[in-house]
Amino acid sequence: MEDIGYGLLDRAMIHQITERWRHGGIGIIVLQLRHVNAASLEAVQLWESQQTRLFWRYRMENDYFFFLNRMKSDRQMKLILDSAITSLKKGLQAAAAESSVDERAKPPFTIGTASASPSGLGRSAETMIYHALRDATLSMLRLRMKEDETELPFGSGQAGARSEWSSSVGIGILAKAIPTFDLHAQVSSLAKLFESNTHVQGAVIVNQGRPVGLVMKEKMHQMLAGQFGLPLYWNRSVEKIMDDDSLVVDASIPVEQVAQLAMARDISRLYDVVTITRNGKLLGAASIRSILECITNLRTEEARTANPLTGLPGNAAIQREMKQRIESRQPFAVIYADLDYFKWYNDCFGFAQGDALIRYTAAVLQDVTGILGGRGDFIGHIGGDDFIILTGSSAEDADKLCRNMIWRFDGGIKSFYNGEDVAHVVDRSGNRIEQNGVSVSLSLVYCDGSEDITTEHISQAAARLKKQAKQLNGSVHVMGEVFEKHLGEGRV
Structure with a gap:
């Protein structure tokens, strides 16, 4: 089996997916583990080694993204995905049984899927890939919410009857401290921060206390890893590499509305943090994971009452x-x-x-x-x-x-x-x-x-x-x- 590519939203990934999309289509599996332990990691690794159609993968905390390809002579992508998911579930269920973590209250994992195949409708490969990745993520999140609600005394069958209850909960409750750099700070200073703080995923660029841009660690590393990345950017200001069109929202905007805005972004920004302000001044930032988990918790809590x-x-x-x-x-x-x-x-x-x-x-x-x-x-x-x-x-x-x-x-x-x-x-x-x-x-x-x-x-x-x-x-x-x-x- 070929070496499996590892990374998300970089040029190599886009190229690999585009080529396979044109030759028969791709399937995406999004896996979210509630608890990551040795048994579950071993089960995932074993499953990966058995998947002959797996060509790209990526992990973001407890979320895993797997990309499988289909050749024109293969069976339908749905059958390929169903077979892969069945074996993945079997391995993870066995791992959960061996684990000491009590998983009786909630399923130990959630899986979402989507596929993209050449349709002849004039849509670009990048567009198809973006929508497939988004659909797979959303399908996983919907299933996660449904799984959480099955514990309620009246089940998840009432979900469709409810209004958007989270409309009164502002995104400000999720604001967490995030490193900030002045607009004219050097890229080298930012790189040193990321190197010394492994848990920091990004930094907000500010000008007189107001956010004007965002730099995510992974994207900066990709930029510096190029042939001329270090000499070109190392001593330049962060203004040259920041994303000046990142998602910035006021603390009063409802959590669900922010989630919709975040998931509607271009694929290259899908997992960037959301910058939160109050009266135009930086309040903090929220990760996509925290936003989606907040929505799940809000809906579960509201459903209980x-x-x-x-x-x-x-x-x-x-x-x-x-x-x-x-x-x-x-x-x-x-x-x-x-x-x-x-x-x-x-x-x-x-x-x-x-x-x-x-x-x-x-x-x-x-x-x-x-x-x-x-x-x-x-x-x-x-x-x-x-x-x-x-x-x-x-x-x-x-x-x-x-x-x-x-x-x-x-x-x-x-x-x-x-x-x-x-x-x-x-x-x-x-x-x-x-x-x-x-x-x-x-x-x-x-x-x-x-x-x-x-x-x-x-x-x-x-x-x-x-x-x-x-x-x-x-x-x-x-x-x-x-x-x-x-x-x-x-x-x-």
Whole structure:
């Protein structure tokens, strides 16, 4: 077997992959080990020695990247990858069984894959390689998140029902100290730092306290390792070798948004650290690994406190999200949704049907918000038949949201009566009410961002509006501002 290339994002790697891509395609395996020990390392090395199609590899902490090639006369790349992954899993599972590390709570490893083959669509080899590497990494991360969530009491099946709960957690919480160098410092000084500190992966280049560039150790070593690298750069300023287009984000930007920006970068920057600022000044940096692990932890923690019936975030997440919006001083609207005569429905049709109706209501709110709302809108399940929506929409658009939620809800509620013609309901006092079954009341509180308010103020306003809505028959929405008694009402 040929010697296996070792490195990531260097010229030799790109050349080797491009050649094999043109002659039949490549397959990528991304392996993440939760714990690296002697047994797992030995299993990986043994597996490598058995893979005749493995031509390139790279390790970054606990993440391993393997590249396999396919000749035109070979079987499909999917079959090659499936065979390779099966043997890799077998070896790692055996290693885990021998290890003293308790791996019962979580799988000891996660594997993602992707492939790229000449498609004749006019895309360059570099583009295909980049997308394949990104897809393999993302598939591994999705599987990792799914594996983590299987420990939860209601499993991972609710994941698709959840909103983007990490939207209120800023990237600033991940900022770690990183070496800094002045714009005019010499490359030799930076090289000496990297040589004496093996754990330092990069340095931020600053000018008057503001980050203006980034130098990653691996890239600098590649640059200096060339034929004329040392004489050309050793005594030059770091400005000559820094990346002046690195990813720099403010500490307030949500972690998930930063992850999306980072994974959308060019392949040559995919694993560069992210520089974090506050008010334009350097705060620190975060590695891609720490960002992705943070997302996993956030989702797992939020899922633990989510409503088990709908999978929507519960009160802790609701309070945090509302406080974040209040502190932003940006206008937003709060919609409280409450079912009318839900107790009557449970008594008549049973709790199982009642649960189905709760899930239906959650789906209506999510569907309408997903279509008409904004990207950062939040949906929470307060408990029972009470829900909340936080949206950055204008008062007019929030009003439109409410009207469409009512239209969608009323359009499907009849299917929950098992074919019965419902002409009246019974309230909690036993009084007969002439109404065609369950309805939904929406309280719309608009916050313009100009006043000092608290979550208690919003709750009090919502309670006032809810009382007004409950006095009306059928599905309705009532709109008002935090400190106003009543601006208007709408009915559908």
